[in-house]
Amino acid sequence: MSIADAGLTPAEIAQSTVTPAKPQLPPGVVTEGPLVQAKLRESYLLLGILYVGAVAGIIWAITQGVGKVELFTFAWMFALTTFGIGAGMHRLFVHRSFRTGPIMRVFFCAIAQMAVQGSIAKWVANHRRHHLYADDVGDPHSPQFDGFGNRYVSAFKGFLHAQGSWVFDQATTDNEYYAKDILADPIAMFFVRTRWVWYGMSAVFIPGVVGYTFGGVHSMIGCVLFSGLLRAYLLILTSQLTGSVCHAYGYRRFEVDDASTNEFVTTILTFGEGLHNNHHRFPRDAYISHAWWEIDLNGLIILGMEKIGLVHDVFHASHRQLELASEADAQAATTAR
Numbered sequence: 001m002s003i004a005d006a007g008l009t010p011a012e013i014a015q016s017t018v019t020p021a022k023p024q025l026p027p028g029v030v031t032e033g034p035l036v037q038a039k040l041r042e043s044y045l046l047l048g049i050l051y052v053g054a055v056a057g058i059i060w061a062i063t064q065g066v067g068k069v070e071l072f073t074f075a076w077m078f079a080l081t082t083f084g085i086g087a088g089m090h091r092l093f094v095h096r097s098f099r100t101g102p103i104m105r106v107f108f109c110a111i112a113q114m115a116v117q118g119s120i121a122k123w124v125a126n127h128r129r130h131h132l133y134a135d136d137v138g139d140p141h142s143p144q145f146d147g148f149g150n151r152y153v154s155a156f157k158g159f160l161h162a163q164g165s166w167v168f169d170q171a172t173t174d175n176e177y178y179a180k181d182i183l184a185d186p187i188a189m190f191f192v193r194t195r196w197v198w199y200g201m202s203a204v205f206i207p208g209v210v211g212y213t214f215g216g217v218h219s220m221i222g223c224v225l226f227s228g229l230l231r232a233y234l235l236i237l238t239s240q241l242t243g244s245v246c247h248a249y250g251y252r253r254f255e256v257d258d259a260s261t262n263e264f265v266t267t268i269l270t271f272g273e274g275l276h277n278n279h280h281r282f283p284r285d286a287y288i289s290h291a292w293w294e295i296d297l298n299g300l301i302i303l304g305m306e307k308i309g310l311v312h313d314v315f316h317a318s319h320r321q322l323e324l325a326s327e328a329d330a331q332a333a334t335t336a337r
């Protein structure tokens, strides 16, 4: 039976024959082949282990209870890896907000990989793409567009994509395109190659050794499940809040082109990363608070490290003035044209 036979109006026939144009993804986005397979392998393996471990951690805490050793290990390891992802992975490796000597670079690489959120190269590449195409076609984890550039109709589905399911989609970022500097850095690449060792150190070995040393075998199991695996999974959830909550809810200090916001709870949980609208406006700032009540703990620690000489060339607000001036010059030049 032809369409004409089905009794459709000419408008309906036209609609039925027009296929919507596929969104054009920007360069550096890969949607098939070995890079996609590698992404999916790592996502399923890593998150599979963490899901099982996190559930086991909750069951252990309920049935066996957790004592001081487990709670203390949870707290300091959560703090260390939150700083690792925020100050190390994000501000140092992605945005180059400050510089370090080789020993501190090793330290920041270690704590960044210990956050158990993929390799430094992949994280950097994804996040640079996020800034370049924030809340537009090409953003790897926007609540508004999926990995292929299709707009979300459901705000809830968009939120879930940004909060975590983007790591399971068939789109990935080409590290060669977005993270050439990391690929050329022998220190960072050593940690990229040995990342599973650092995942294991963070989620299993260090909490296990601390638990055994201070509380014996029972504490060792409690520390691995509760302070290691559950904590690593919770850290992924809090980190992703900057991509989901901070691109949908909260307040905006700056009217930028994307939907980024500052949000109080995320700011506390991530040690400052929730000041995400400030960050999208001035991505290179090492300290991203713009008011006394915007508490940027990661930034304060970086400033403290600068004072005692552990890091240097910290990108301050004074540099930002220069950035603003050059932006104004560029705008004036465009207007004059």
Ligand SMILES: [Zn+2]
Pocket (backbone or CB within 6 Å): 130, 134, 242, 243, 247, 260, 276, 280
């Ligand atoms: Zn963002």
Ligand SMILES: [Zn+2]
Pocket (backbone or CB within 6 Å): 090, 094, 095, 127, 131, 279, 283
């Ligand atoms: Zn950023």
